[in-house]
Amino acid sequence: MKACLIHFSATNVERSINLLIEYQCPQCGAPATLQETDRLFDCEYCHVKSYLVEKDFFRYILPNAAPKNKNLVYVPYWRFKGMLFYCLSQGIQHRFIDVSHQAVQSRYFPFSLGFRSQTLKLQFVSQETNGRFLKPTLSLQKVMEIFDKRFTQALPKPIFHQSHIGETISLIYSPYYIDNKIYDAVSNRAVSSVLPDDFSIDLFPGGPPDWRIRFLPILCPNCGWDLHDQPDALILHCENCNSVWQPVENSFKKLKFAHIPGEGDNLVYLPFWRIKAEISGINLISYADLVKVANLPKAIQEDWHDIKFRFWALAFKVRPRSFLRIARHMTLSQPREKMDPTLPDARIHPVTLPISEALETLKTNLADFIKPKKLVQAKLRDITIRPKSYALVYIPFDDKIHELIQPVYKVTINKNQLALAGNL
Numbered sequence: 553m554k555a556c557l558i559h560f561s562a563t564n565v566e567r568s569i570n571l572l573i574e575y576q577c578p579q580c581g582a583p584a585t586l587q588e589t590d591r592l593f594d595c596e597y598c599h600v601k602s603y604l605v606e607k608d609f610f611r612y613i614l615p616n617a618a619p620k621n622k623n624l625v626y627v628p629y630w631r632f633k634g635m636l637f638y639c640l641s642q643g644i645q646h647r648f649i650d651v652s653h654q655a656v657q658s659r660y661f662p663f664s665l666g667f668r669s670q671t672l673k674l675q676f677v678s679q680e681t682n683g684r685f686l687k688p689t690l691s692l693q694k695v696m697e698i699f700d701k702r703f704t705q706a707l708p709k710p711i712f713h714q715s716h717i718g719e720t721i722s723l724i725y726s727p728y729y730i731d732n733k734i735y736d737a738v739s740n741r742a743v744s745s746v747l748p749d750d751f752s753i754d755l756f757p758g759g760p761p762d763w764r765i766r767f768l769p770i771l772c773p774n775c776g777w778d779l780h781d782q783p784d785a786l787i788l789h790c791e792n793c794n795s796v797w798q799p800v801e802n803s804f805k806k807l808k809f810a811h812i813p814g815e816g817d818n819l820v821y822l823p824f825w826r827i828k829a830e831i832s833g834i835n836l837i838s839y840a841d842l843v844k845v846a847n848l849p850k851a852i853q854e855d856w857h858d859i860k861f862r863f864w865a866l867a868f869k870v871r872p873r874s875f876l877r878i879a880r881h882m883t884l885s886q887p888r889e890k891m892d893p894t895l896p897d898a899r900i901h902p903v904t905l906p907i908s909e910a911l912e913t914l915k916t917n918l919a920d921f922i923k924p925k926k927l928v929q930a931k932l933r934d935i936t937i938r939p940k941s942y943a944l945v946y947i948p949f950d951d952k953i954h955e956l957i958q959p960v961y962k963v964t965i966n967k968n969q970l971a972l973a974g975n976l
């Protein structure tokens with residue numbers, strides 16, 4: 553029974569699926585198909601653009617093929633797609649997972665969605681959907697604990713720290729109907745044996761759907777021009793007044809940003825989060841401290857005590873192995889070139905990893921560069937990191953045939969890996 557808990561978890565192949573969602577233009581009603589990661593919707597019929605927002609996570613339903621007279625019950629499933637990092641004495645282990653798990657604990661319904669969500673087009677939950685929506689009673693946190701337990705079984709103990717960098721969390725409702733058995737309304741097949749007499753679906757808390765997709769007009773709050781970026785961008789740009797905007801609740805919030813000017817005529821700028829944090833349990837306030845903590849082969853210079861330490865985290869998705877390597881390189885480099893508080897006049901890679909997820913990486917990043925490694929065992933659990941402020945910084949990379957290269961900080965990113973990361 554446990555085998556169906558996780559519908560696919562692929563550590564080596566790191567395979568993942570971007571779900572497809574059927575959508576209707578809120579302006580003209582024209583049908584469209586979105587990728588799960590799309591946020592900026594540009595209707596190809598009426599050309600009205602809107603930005604999809606959610607307060608916590610998106611909610612979808614699977615389409616049903618049930619006979620017309622059936623009363624549908626929608627059972628919620630948590631879906632988590634992202635990276636897990638585990639800090640061990642041997643180093644950091646990572647996994648990429650794409651999993652689902654029931655959000656209402658019941659042995660009568662399947663434990664996971666299986667592969668169905670990958671082969672069917674989903675729809676957003678709307679208040680017009682007929683059916684009874686069961687209330688999630690198992691929290692996402694609880695479900696993540698189940699996954700952690702399962703994934704850490706084979707790992708050597710102790711585990712000093714673990715983090716979930718999950719950029720895609722959603723609630724997917726799967727339709728069922730109930731006769732003498734429970735029927736999957738997607739396939740019209742029974743998924744339970746004959747139900748006991750005392751089974752009643754009314755005992756599960758639920759009711760009509762109380763969620764709908766919300767969207768924002770994409771006008772720059774500052775100057776009224778259209779904001780721009782790629783469909784999956786989490787941050788939008790105004791090229792007219794040179795500003796950068798982050799959707800927060802029902803509006804766009806202005807974001808502190810800058811770029812480090814690059815040289816060359818084939819540049820692409822990648823977004824990073826530069827994070828100021830209060831760190832306790834280890835002395836890491838200045839660049840001089842960093843040289844000591846990471847045991848860098850450098851002679852500490854007097855003025856390095858005055859250079860404040862900052863974490864650097866990726867604001868874009870890439871495979872877990874590269875993810876940690878790039879964050880470590882950037883943090884150890886502590887870029888302090890002069891920054892220009894405008895958008896660069898070159899191609900910009902969209903922000904696809906939010907600051908909330910970047911903050912999750914800080915302790916893992918620290919564990920990755922502390923040396924000697926026995927310090928991880930001795931100290932990591934006692935270290936606390938309290939983020940204080942952040943800024944978005946665009947770093948120039950040379951666009952070569954197969955790679956993007958940052959010559960100053962010596963960071964190389966495989967272009968293929970970056971392109972494939974769209975699915976992550």
Ligand SMILES: [Zn+2]
Pocket residue numbers: 577578579580581582595596597598599600
């Ligand atoms: Zn339209």
Ligand SMILES: [Zn+2]
Pocket residue numbers: 772773774775776777790791792793794795
């Ligand atoms: Zn503007």
